[in-house]
Amino acid sequence: MTTTIELGLGEQELALRERAGRVIPGGMYGHMSVSSFSTAHPQFVVSGEGARVWDADGREYLDLMCSWGPMIIGHRHPAVTAAIVDQLGRGDCLDGMTPTAVEYAELLVDTVAAADWALFCKNGTDAMTTCVTTARAATGRRKVLVARGAYHGAVPGFAVRGEGVTAEDQAHLVRYEYNDLASAQAAADEAGSDLAAILVTPFRHDIKRDQEMVDPEFARGLRALADRTGAVLVLDDVRATHRLDLAGSWEPLGVRPDLSAWSKPLANGQPLGAVTGVDALRGAVGRIYVTGSFWTGAVPLAAGLATLTELRRGEALPTMERAGSRLRAGLAAQAAAHGCTIRQTGPVQMPMLSFADDPDFRVVTAWAEAAVQRGVYLHPWHNWFLSSAHTDEVIDAILERTDGAFAVVAGR
Amino acid sequence: MTTTIELGLGEQELALRERAGRVIPGGMYGHMSVSSFSTAHPQFVVSGEGARVWDADGREYLDLMCSWGPMIIGHRHPAVTAAIVDQLGRGDCLDGMTPTAVEYAELLVDTVAAADWALFCKNGTDAMTTCVTTARAATGRRKVLVARGAYHGAVPGFAVRGEGVTAEDQAHLVRYEYNDLASAQAAADEAGSDLAAILVTPFRHDIKRDQEMVDPEFARGLRALADRTGAVLVLDDVRATHRLDLAGSWEPLGVRPDLSAWSKPLANGQPLGAVTGVDALRGAVGRIYVTGSFWTGAVPLAAGLATLTELRRGEALPTMERAGSRLRAGLAAQAAAHGCTIRQTGPVQMPMLSFADDPDFRVVTAWAEAAVQRGVYLHPWHNWFLSSAHTDEVIDAILERTDGAFAVVAGR
Incomplete structure (x- = not known):
């Protein structure tokens, strides 16, 4: 030392x-x-x-920490910086959509196994709120299954701590225990014919608690439960975005969600979230009203395109x-x-x-x-979060200090 | 022609x-x-x-349109581009807060008459949701007065159109008519001792409707109503941010809100929202839990600081x-x-x-x-929205075309 x-x-x-x-x-x-x-x-x-x-x-x-997730190819990655500076030479937030949004949506749809379309926003919370609203529009139902202790965003509809939240904000959430299919089935029974969506993170990553990998049988069971009940299966991939599998965190299990929420490292630090979904939900997402002043801002989208391009190099x-x-x-x-x-x-x-x-x-x-x-x-x-900048030398230097x-x- | x-x-x-x-x-x-x-x-x-x-x-x-508001000093303003490029040379989303956040908060607090503190987020919706949650935490009450037809964000809690919204999402909203103090008083009576907040835009800017300037007596009446009932007066300055008066859109009327929500042109196109508030609400905002992966991202904050600095030149x-x-x-x-x-x-x-x-x-x-x-x-x-790039020559060229x-x- x-x-x-x-x-x-x-x-x-x-x-x-x-x-x-x-x-x-x-x-x-x-x-x-x-x-x-x-x-x-x-x-x-x-x-x-x-x-x-x-x-x-x-x-x-x-x-x-990689800034709690956003930095996936390292701070100040030259390809992302170059994409931002290049886009700044044309404009940032413009009156309409930038062609970059289309190119990036095409690449994301090509990358994510369960994606037929993509929609961009700013926060992971935007993405999760959009998923729930879409599921309700698609099904005409209200109840949403959520794992006990799971974090899906710091807004009243999902809050797990903090003041200022009313009972009505979470009136239609029904809790189940992560990796416990029987508890999910019981929650679905409680929701009955009003079940709109099942929310789940790709593995259990609640704060102040050891993480827990998903039981593949649980994942497959949730997919079957959604199919049986006509509910929308929503994978909250916000925190795990792009780190486990570019095709989606449950793709190695062969379990495909109907909707996926993405954010954190999408644009290697620039503010960006996304929802991807299957064709069957295209109509529903078109009937909800979601938007934001900067959701099609060109600079974050250019950074997202550069980040995914870099990640796809393999x-x-x-x-x-x-x-x-x-x-x-x-x-x-x-x-x-x-x-x-x-x-x-x-x-x-x-x-x-x-x-x-x-x-x-x-x-x-x-x-x-x-x-x-x-x-x-x-x-x-x-x-914690690792990035592609974490070479063997960096890890060894970290270990030299943690001793x-x-x-x-x-x-x- | x-x-x-x-x-x-x-x-x-x-x-x-x-x-x-x-x-x-x-x-x-x-x-x-x-x-x-x-x-x-x-x-x-x-x-x-x-x-x-x-x-x-x-x-x-x-x-x-100025991108529906964000561009207040014109597309590709050199001072904003320079601030972004400069910040990119140090980093964007970092593990902690950037000193730029403090400098910008200081400048915003110095600029906005009713501000003792500032908190940064990404969307105008983030800012409004934070205001409502803060008001509920401060008062221990639930009801929120909202003008009929007013837009405060495209989320279920505020939605005025679109599918996927449940009755419970807006269970505690009580509607009043803009510029009609008696209707606001009646709404407050309906909320009774459960009244947490009064939301209001600085003027009426609902879509598909002629705009309507605020009646100063109405503004003063809402302030008095909030004082009388112990409710929090929230000015939704998201759309009007910085265009009417840097000190706040109601400052010329001498009416100061307890909380203000800001966004749109804060960072001349980069994604940024803010809440400012009075000292009495410092504790309450500390007891709610709001956050987002990019809320302290340095590049948008650097763009915000550059934009406000430019605006303050006068x-x-x-x-x-x-x-x-x-x-x-x-x-x-x-x-x-x-x-x-x-x-x-x-x-x-x-x-x-x-x-x-x-x-x-x-x-x-x-x-x-x-x-x-x-x-x-x-x-x-x-x-529509004008910017400081709208010189006489630009206006004349516009008029040449609109004829x-x-x-x-x-x-x-």
């Missing part, structure tokens, strides 16, 4: 926090508010390149998988060497680490704080 | 429509779907500069007002010369034109189609 360990937050960070505290509620809000998960993470990140980011005090971090997904496996093996070995019992769950490209006997996340938080102080940006109880973090918590 | 009049859609346009029809439901969706308002407008716009846009066949249009708003007045006077004179009876409503910077005895919009649609065929991009039944459009419909 030759890394200089800087304890405490830097001067620029503290100065920015003070300024932010005056003009932004709580200094920050939502998932990126570090006060909710760490005393050691910088709230401010000023630059990035590949798999590295730098804070306001110039400290470097190897990045295991090297990025194997790179992420190899990096994830290397990271998982390395962390397992370090934990064992330090006598720590850990669990590593979920797909290797979207890792999550937890400690045994740590119900209140104190140990993993101390470990994550020790990691960030050693220059590895990761989260104690939210999954000291295990030393800090060893024996707790 | 020396402009060559090209009737019919171009070859590239038709080819793009055919491709789009295969991979995008209906070929396009939402407010920019030309099939909903015109047979003559191009669906595709490939570039823009200042107050001009070009379609896929190279035809030039003088732009009176020339843009007077330019838009002068352009709007010149346009209004010119259109009035042309209509009179052609024997057409028209109404021009709303603020001159956000004009709307309708014809007498035209309940089904046939005349204004024919006029708008004739205008676009002569190279002026405008809408038959949605308000022929009046000739087409004269005598109908």
Whole structure:
């Protein structure tokens, strides 16, 4: 370990926090508010390149969050930057659709196995709301099955925490247990002839909980349940977009949804969401009214086209998988060497680490704080994300830094 | 009139429509779907500069829509492009907040009279949903007063058209009539002790309806009603953002909302929304959970900072007002010369034109189609938007082209 360990937050960070505290509620809000998960993470990140980011005090971090998902081919990828600058030379948000939207929709439809069409929006939440509204329009029904604890967006209709939500906002949600087909069947029975849609994430990635891969029988069972009841099967692929399989996260299982919601890394950081669907739902999506001022903005679409083009070259997904496996093996070995019992769950490209006997996340938080102080940006109880910029060298450098973090918590 | 009049859609346009029809439901969706308002407008716009846009066949249009609002200092404004390119050199969506967010929040709070803090999002709908959720968290109440016909976003909670919306989605909305204080009072009485918020747009800008300026007594009455009932007054400034008064659209009236929603031209085309509010609501907004993957993305925030900086130089708003007045006077004179009876409503910077005895919009649609065929991009039944790129010369060129459009419909 030759890394200089800087304890405490830097001067620029503290100065920015003070300024932010005056003009932004709580200094920050939502998932990126570090006060909710760490005393050691910088709230401010000023630059990035590949798999590295730098804070306001110039400290470097190897990045295991990829901005909570958006960066899939690394910060400041030259192909995406070039596409943005090129598009800026023609315009950004224009009076009509850009031809780039068509080209990108064609490429997405060609890429995603279950897609006959695509629609673009800005947030993952936009995409999920559009899916639910489309399913209701298609079926003339109201009830929506949702896994207990699943995150589908930070709006009243899906909220799992926070104030300001009324009972009516979720009046038609019926909960089931992830990977428990009997509970999904029971929820469908409860919904009866009013069942419009079944929402499901490709694997279980609720916060503050070990991740859980989907049981293929459960996935196939949900597909059969939707077919039997005439409900629309909606795969919420927002978080897993493009990282597990470009054709869709359940394509390896042979289970195809009717609608899929996409976002996060679609445009490698530019704001973009998408819905794809099957031909049978083309009419329904045309009868709902969804729109947004920037939904056909050309710059994010150009960035999306460049990102998918890069991903389709074929090297990025194997790179992420190899990096994830290397990271998982390395962390397992370090934990064992330090006598720590850990669990590593979920797909290797979207890792999550937890400690045994740590119900209140104190140990993993101390470990994550020790990691960030050693220059590895990761989260104690939210999954991480890898990118194609995570080469073997980056993973080895990460492991060089995490070893000291295990030393800090060893024996707790 | 020396402009060559090209009737019919171009070859590239038709080819793009055919491709789009295969991979995008209906070929396009939402407010920019030309099939909903015109047979003559191009669906595709490939570039823009200042107050001009070009379609896929190279035809030039003088732009009176400004992309339905986002372009406030003109397409491809060099200061915004420079800010985007500069920010791209550091990164876009990063692991934490960018210092630009703080600088921009400081500038927005300094600019908006009723703002003690700011929060950033992506869509105007995000901003309005955040306002309602905050109001409910602050008051512990549920009911929300909304003007009949008002547009606050294309989501089930606010939808005024489209399928897939359930009764429960709007269970707590209570309708009042815009500019009718007695109806607002009656709605508040109906909500009783459960009244959380009063939503209002700065003027009435419902689609397919002449615009209507706010009665200052109505605005003051709503403020008093909110004070009397403990409800939160929410000004939906999304559409009017920055065009009427940088301090807020009701600042000239001396009426300050508790929360304001902003979007459209904040970042001159890049995707950005914002909520600003008073100190008393800082705690409540901290207790709700709202977030989005790209809400602190640095590139849109850098574009927002550049746009507001440019607007604060002081020339843009007077330019838009002068352009709007010149346009209004010119259109009035042309209509009179052609024997057409028209109404021009709303603020001159956000004009709307309708014809007498035209309940089904046939005349204004024919006029708008004739205008676009002569190279002026405008809408038959949605308000238009001016930008600071609308110089006297641009307005005069627009008027040169609209004269022929009046000739087409004269005598109908």
